[in-house]
Amino acid sequence: MSNKVSIKDIAKIANVSIATVSNVINGTGRVSADTKNKVNKVIQELQFVPSASARSLKDKNSHLIAVVVPFVEKGILQDNPFYWELVRGVENGARNHEVQVILLGIDEHEDFSFVRGRHLDGLIVVGVYEQSPAYRKILSLGVPCVFLDSYLSDPALYQVDLDDEAGGYLGTKHLIGLGHRAIAVLTGRLEQGGVNYFRYQGYLRALRESGIPENPDLVLEIDSSIQGGYQAAQRLGHHKDGITGVFAFSDVSAMGLIRGMHDIGMRVPEDVSVVGFDDIFYTQYMIPSLTTIRQDIVSKGQAAVTMLLDQINGTATTSRRVTVPVSLIVRQSTNSFRKI
Amino acid sequence: MSNKVSIKDIAKIANVSIATVSNVINGTGRVSADTKNKVNKVIQELQFVPSASARSLKDKNSHLIAVVVPFVEKGILQDNPFYWELVRGVENGARNHEVQVILLGIDEHEDFSFVRGRHLDGLIVVGVYEQSPAYRKILSLGVPCVFLDSYLSDPALYQVDLDDEAGGYLGTKHLIGLGHRAIAVLTGRLEQGGVNYFRYQGYLRALRESGIPENPDLVLEIDSSIQGGYQAAQRLGHHKDGITGVFAFSDVSAMGLIRGMHDIGMRVPEDVSVVGFDDIFYTQYMIPSLTTIRQDIVSKGQAAVTMLLDQINGTATTSRRVTVPVSLIVRQSTNSFRKI
DNA sequence: CTGAAAGCGCTTACAG
DNA sequence: CTGAAAGCGCTTACAG
Known part of the structure; x- marks a missing residue:
């Protein structure tokens, strides 16, 4: 019984035309207060809800x-x-x-x-x-x-x-400010003009500003996931360049990374500093809590x-x-x- | 121009009736292979997609x-x-x-x-x-x-x-098996017949089985969130009953709890053991990784x-x-x- | 202020 | 195997 009632039923009961019912519903056309009340009452009683399909068939938009x-x-x-x-x-x-x-x-x-x-x-x-x-x-x-x-x-x-470029810059600058120079990057797919690309540009700008030469070996293109971050830890741990800072371009990968570091005996932040990106809800509850780039998602x-x-x-x-x-x-x- | 083409256009171009087009689209009625091909070709060319609103206006179902x-x-x-x-x-x-x-x-x-x-x-x-x-x-x-x-x-x-009851039972049993007797519970709203209710029943069953008397003081009804768990740590830390195990009825609250414990100087698992519930994606990457009740969400x-x-x-x-x-x-x- | 009528794009008996 | 026609529930000019 639920969906049976249509504009026609309302019209019949309220003793008006369907056009009028439609006008009442949509507040279009000119309808007398009396009629309006009468129609609205019937709509109430029958719990009438207009059909979205019929509407969008006419309107061409579907909400x-x-x-x-x-x-x-x-x-x-x-x-x-x-x-x-x-x-x-x-x-x-x-x-x-x-x-x-x-x-x-x-x-x-x-x-x-x-x-x-x-x-x-x-x-x-x-x-x-x-x-x-x-x-x-x-x-x-x-x-x-x-x-x-x-x-x-x-x-x-x-x-x-x-403002990803700024994010990449800020995170890197922060690490540099703390004295780090061998700063690795954990990035998702580094496509031209993509999110990660701009973050990476920001990273490069910060390096340049501090006169730190860029080192392609420090850029790890990974799966931007918790597993991706975890696996990266292995690679970074045995890295020849003595990395002391890592900037992960997502919090999930940072979380995986930190856990991975922990498992190979590197302490965060004592041995390596880590910066994340996103400020996901759990970042401040991690151990250690995560320094990150915040965006209001x-x-x-x-x-x-x-x-x-x-x-x-x-x-x-x-x-x-x-x-x-x-x-x-x-x-x-x-x-x-x-x-x- | 995108949405203009209708079944009528197809019919005209293919030189058939709209009923036939409809039959071809839906595989209903009997249509000769020739006609079918002809119609399908036109559909392809015009990239025709049937209107969902028109359909559901007839069918009464919307997919x-x-x-x-x-x-x-x-x-x-x-x-x-x-x-x-x-x-x-x-x-x-x-x-x-x-x-x-x-x-x-x-x-x-x-x-x-x-x-x-x-x-x-x-x-x-x-x-x-x-x-x-x-x-x-x-x-x-x-x-x-x-x-x-x-x-x-x-x-x-x-x-x-x-099977929440079983979950509550398993987690508690695990803690008891490890020698814990003062086991607190962090639960969300404990409504009769709700999720948490059954988990709690499982907890009680495990206690009973091991002859551990239930202690209402150990049941903390909290916000089932990361913050809720965090705040609970304060209360548990200063608890008179010397709690050594906590069963949190959600992983998010467990995460908050562990962090909270950490902040008041209690170590997990050395001082307190913690069990979570859900097996959220990050549980195995936490430090320490979280013992929990797994469900395949x-x-x-x-x-x-x-x-x-x-x-x-x-x-x-x-x-x-x-x-x-x-x-x-x-x-x-x-x-x-x-x-x- | 109100109503009759057309039409949106389909599907579904019903003829043929 | 194929087509003409009604109808799903609305909205929108258009008369009056």
């Missing part, structure tokens, strides 16, 4: 957006609470605008056909690159998009990015929704590019070089 | 399900990677069945009206209780549901639960989807209640009592 998150394993979203926080932010931003959020984990075979099939109003896309197969497909959809952490060069695209998600809806509604007065600031949070995982 | 996750802060989903893993599992299960997943974070005011409005095929509901305001509302929707971690007594309900999510779709499609031969097993994972956070 549905999707968050697109890249895959790692076939069909499985990244094992990183970072994404959860981001998605939370999006969901939270959307609920204030009566829009629902579809969660879409993509792999390289995703064809996005359901985006058109469902008349999605827009997409929030996380972490694609210009070279990603998904990138062209998404653009060809002709649907409003906001890209998160994607660093696409096309200035026409709406993007919310982090939830509000980033919210910003993306706002931007997307502005774009959809044509109220896009905001600029097409928002860069979220970062800050350094100093905790216990970093220490002065050779301090005893 | 859309929602994952309903309880709020903590107003509109903000729980700060616990557990939910992320669960949602991942659901998303993953759904994508294999051409169903999309809407993410819905609810607070006590949620009225679920969009469930009917959108003709959602079903709901996967996480962690409600019989007393939850959401519970009655959801039932009155008359929509297929699968409840996760909800322990509802109505046998007609489809549920995927964990992702496959739990997948099981829920399967169950839901079986129910929707009327192929529900499976029983209405699935209980996922747990196991004890022994790591470094537990140690023999007074071992030196």
